[in-house]
Amino acid sequence: MNPSVDSPEYPPELARLPPGRHGLPREFVARNQRERLIAGLAEAVAENGYAGTTIAHITRHAAVSRRTFYEHFSSKDECFVAAYDTVMTELRQRVDDAFNQEEDWPQAVRAGIAAMLDFLTAEPHLARLSMVEALVAGPVVIERYDAAIQSLVPYFEAGRKGRSAEILAGLSPSTEEALVGGMVSLISRRVFADRAEELEALLPDLVEFTLTPYLGSAEAAKVARAA
């Protein structure tokens, strides 16, 4: 059931797998190839931009054959979508974990934003892939990009809970959308200009900006500037 790596069914690039992984189930190998292709695409796009990336670039970075590429993806676009989804799943998970670790909502917002900025700072190539290249990678990715931004809305909507009637009256239905739109715009302009190193410094500004409608300026500033 578990043919050895020498089996002709396996493409030669598997020889590059670390020694301990020999004889792994076919499914794993396939997943592994897929992951390598996704990583290869991320590297290729970082080097050449989306438009300048060819399937040859991707397979070279992934060290797999062209045929293997087409076993997993029908096009560069499709491979990009997979890469985009991988990055966003990871980012979303980190934000979610950070947010859920805090009981107090303003602190949870702060932790969530910090987690997002940390990730994008640590992975500037992936930041570019998900915020810059995604925009020119076709309509499918654009739809996902929109959905990813909109998926941040509930974190802020949670802030309506327990607010006074006066504050709630001042929050229009689109408040949260405007907040996430503003936040993403601040971040993406810096990623666009290759200034990912400035992202972490945005934390207090973003916290203050997003909390102000719920807490008022003074209280929001306090949470934002607390170490």
Added chain:
Amino acid sequence: MRSRNRTVWDWYLNGIRLRRGRRPGFGTLSFVTSKSTRRPPPGQEALSRDFIARHQRARVIRALAEEVSEKGYRAVTVADVVSRAGIARNTFYENFRSKEGCFLAAQDFAMTAALERVVGAAGEIEDWPHRVAAGLAAFLRYVAEEPALARACIVDALGAAPDAVEYYEESLQAFVSLFRLGRDVSAHGPELPDTLEEALIGGVFWILYQRLLIDEPERVEQLLPELVEFALTPYLGAAAAREVADEAEVNPAGVSGDQKTE
């Protein structure tokens, strides 16, 4: 320290980055922020011999915008634009190098026109909250009147070439100075974060993007009260912002007309 930084920041955020030489539209910025708004002197307006050429250029730009807003940026070809505009292919290439070039021109065309509207409506209003409301009202009116151009420049720009995305993001910064004046009337102006205006503008345009994405240009003007409230709250607090927003809701024309001083 902080105020010195702010000068640099202002310069950057204002978006008057003419270094690349393809952002002539931002020259109108000074009209947005200064009190006296006058159109550019007649000498800078078109000479009559340029009129036809300009007219033709505008026609191509509109044709491109219509094509893009119907089919999406990627699917549109120069042939589509040429046939829609009813011009010769040569004429297209006399004006633009490529589809990409034409799209950038469309962005510049729309942004310049929108800023002129904003200036015309808001420039002479002394009271800052009403100035912002009038400016937003004029901008939304322009979007409603030019749905194809607005959709192309606000929605499709994001999926077009990298240059177009960059132009979009940077051109929005033209509004920074108008918003930033709110710091002078805010009780906590000096403490507001440096990036506030950038974030507010990003937020406003994200709402517009969402609304245009689902093809509701005719409903865009209804966004006025909530956008006014969103933009003013950080400076004035929720209650005062709400008051101006309510006025805008009752009389959207009023914020751009009656409040003018003179």
